[in-house]
Amino acid sequence: MEIDREDGRTPNQLRPLACSRNILHRPHGSASWSQGDTKVLAAVYGPKPGTRKNENPEKACFEVIWKPKSGQIGKAEKEFEMILKRTIQSICVLTVNPNTTTSVIVQVVHDDGSLLPCAINAACAALVDAGIPMKHLAVAICCCLAGNGYVVLDPNKLEEKKMTAFAYLVFPNTTLSVLPEVEGEPVEHGIITSVTHGVMSVDDYFLCVENGRAATASLSAFFRKHFQQSQGPSSKAG
């Protein structure tokens, strides 16, 4: 059975993706990422020498600055900053540039749902553009749980408001090479970051994870295609 979506998409269909890199002159790396009408701009400065207080100087350190479309940053944006920072730390190789700080600045251009996943994807593309050493990419997706137990992917603002619960999930990108398995599952099935909102049953959560994971394959393919196009065969992404 299908559920109707306002914009005529199927439940598992993502909005059109667009990404462009190296769009800003001053930062060391920059990217804009859009999913439908949601658009985020990310810039990376660094690695700069020295780390902030309370950070481990033996590792590379990251700071994330979230700029909302308008107004001051509130608690929600602070939470996004923290999630984005932890996510970036987990995908980057921290031992290559010890005692350095890399700043990631995220500017929201337009918010039409799935904002945090869009920002994570944008930050990833900007990090690649800046040439920051990474273990793998992260692909983020928003899964919404409709009242009747259906999962809708990549919701817009209107759908996000109507749904009973949603989960932001971040997975490692699917790789073409052979990687060791973790507990009998391929590495890309592990969750890097999970943020949920609203009440859902355990089974529904697994349903979200499964559908989200399936969708990240096409997101990873988009990332790969984009990086190969813009960098030729000697792509450093992956």
Next chain:
Amino acid sequence: MGLPDSCQDLSTEMEVDAFRRLFPLRFFERHLSESLRPDGRPLGKARDTNVNLGLVSSADGSALAKIGSTTMLAAIRMEVMTPSTDSPDEGCIAVEFHMPPICSPTVRPGRPADEAPVISKRLSDVISSCDMIDLKELCLVSGKAAWMGYLDIYCLDADGALFDAALLSAVAAFSNLQIPVVALNDNGRIVAINGDGEQENNASITEKEAVNKEKRKLTLKNIPFSLTCILHKKYILADPTAEEESIMDTLVTVVLDSSDQIVNFNKSGGSALVGSSAIKSCVELARKRGKELKQILGDMDID
């Protein structure tokens, strides 16, 4: 006991302590391989937990929750406000989480801790999304007056699993909450009636137009309980201390409600990835912990 013996004891003790500081990860992994943690707990066991109710006399409801040495003081103050036009018969709850410099050496005076707004946001998300409190119960006069509950949680000692302790203290404070008696005066404004002594003076008002007859408690429909776990290689450690959190960085927080539904499943980054089996084990641990906490809160109510 001779002198040489005690010297030897001291030297071995120093060595263990030095090893712990120099190679913290190896120190912990050595313990984990024996299915034990440095404080003597098995991997899946939470620290001793206790809750005290009604410690702040100036607040309408308060609780002090301790999980191990993590200490949270929660207090609720009720004030009358005009409800918004979107929801004229609903009250409102505002949650604020404070981390003063007393709680941890990493918090500097004058600069608020990074975690504080994040935990405060997640707490208000959890409290509002799991329908613990029926906001309609906080209504006094539809469209005119409703209760605004200011929930403030102070972290007195931050020794890991901050969110778990904060949520526990919040739930306990709500169970302790007594909504004060108020009356409508001649000008159509709500005034509080304090204590029995003053009630005699205001007898005319009380008899005439007391809006709510007596102090009452809120009904808590759906109580959320939370458990934080550390994932490290194949081990899952429940209820980590601050030392464990600083050494192993993959934290998973699961919040379950009374009917074992997921209210929040939070993992941000960390070096390890969670697969389906790890999710299941974390949920299972959280379910057990929820039962324990329910028991602890239940014991409180009888007293």
